[in-house]
Amino acid sequence: MTTWVIMIALGIGTFLIRYSMIGLTGKVNLPKVVVRAIRFIPASMLSAVVASQMLAYARPGSFTLDIPYFGAAIIAGGVAWKTRNAFLTVLVGMILLWVFRNVLGWLAAG
Amino acid sequence: MESAKNERLIILREFTSGVKALLPILLGVIPFGLTTGIAVTQTHITPQDGFIMSILVYSGAALLVALQLIQANTPVVVTIISALMVNLRFLMYSISLSPYLKHLPQRWRALLAYLLSDQAYAVSISNFENHTVPQRGHWHFLGAALTMWVAWQGSLLIGMVVGISLPKDWSLDFTIPLTFLALAVPNIRDKATGTAALSAGVMTVLLNNMPYKTGTVIAAIVGIGLGVLVERSNSI
Structure with missing residues (x-):
């Protein structure tokens, strides 16, 4: 139930963000500092989200779990930087995760 | 009679050119929609619920x-x-598009606002800016935005249906941080945006113990602040 309350709020909130200046044309002018700050929202917020999600994969003391995830994420980040292709980033990240995990599995078994 | 027919032709041409402008982008959108759909199912959401949520x-x-x-x-x-912080970027597009839509009735503006996406904005803004037929650019935008909407919702749905049946030991939950990594990195364009991204990431780690996951939002605000400062110091 709470989930749907959140989703409806998100739906309305997201629509209002998109609609805001299109709907109010000419009636409101945002302060320069706000317009300037908006430019930094995607880089900041999305990076913060990535960092908080990656923390969930940091398990102190067990390197075999850490390295595949973080190694894959770092290289996938490089792919994102070079290609700017979202799908390729996810694909390379997942393949690397599987490869790293199997390699470490063999090393541990051997 | 003749002018009404002409009008319809102009509208159709605009709309079709919007659709055509977006089509090449779908090469990237559809696979990404599929993986995002898979990522959604990793949060234990059924495809039916996920689809309704995505439309909302x-x-x-x-x-x-x-x-x-x-x-x-x-909480x-x-x-x-x-x-909503993630979506505040749409305010940027909303500001940028507003002069080109101001002649339209509010229901038109509301429809186009709902359909506003990064991709539709990207292909339509140059059309708005260099337009030769005045006040018809919104049809181009509608064509592009509708194409994007259908492709996104369709590929997301397919991704979700596939996602729930994929084996658990594939660690597909990792597609979630990878998705955000793929969205975050292209926003780093210069020293200022780089500073914003890096400081927000570092602050998130430092603020990890803040209650109720509020650290992420605070870290993002710090990143935004530092980005603005770096930009300002560069321009002096």
Whole structure:
């Protein structure tokens, strides 16, 4: 139930963000500092989200779990930087995760 | 009679050119929609619910952030604020598009606002800016935005249907941080945006113990502040 309350709020909130200046044309002018700050929202917020999600994969003391995830994420980040292709980033990240995990599995078994 | 027919032709031409402008982008959108759909199912959401949510919100990033925070029992207000922060970038597009849509009735503007996406904005803004037929650019935008909407919702749905049946030991939950990594990195364009991204990431780690996952939002605000400062010091 709470989930749907959140989703409806998100739906309305997201629509209002998109609609805001299109709907109010000419009636409101945002302060320069706000317009300037908006430019930094995607880089900041999305990076913060990535960092908080990656923390969930940091398990102190067990390197075999850490390295595949973080190694894959770092290289996938490089792919994102070079290609700017979202799908390729996810694909390379997942393949690397599987490869790293199997390699470490063999090393541990051997 | 003749002018009404001409009008319809102009509208049709605009709309079709909007559709055509967006088509090449779908090469990247559809696979990404599929993986995002898979990522959504990693938060234990059924494809039916996920599809309705996606139509409500029409933002994969906000949807994923919200679903993850709900799963972690984050308070409702923090969940909503965090997810909306991700979507504040649309304010940028809203400002940029407003002069080109101001002649339209509000229901038109509301429809186009709902359909506004990064991709539709990208292909339509140059059309608005260099337009030769005045006041018809919104048909081009509608064509592009509708094409994007259908492709996104369709590929997301297919991704979700496939996602629930994929084996658990593939660690597909990792597609979630990878999705956000793929969205975050292209926003780093210069020293200022780089500083914003790096400081927000570092601050998130430092603020990890803040209650109710509020650290992410605070870290993002610090990143935004530092980005503005770096930009200002560069321009002096």
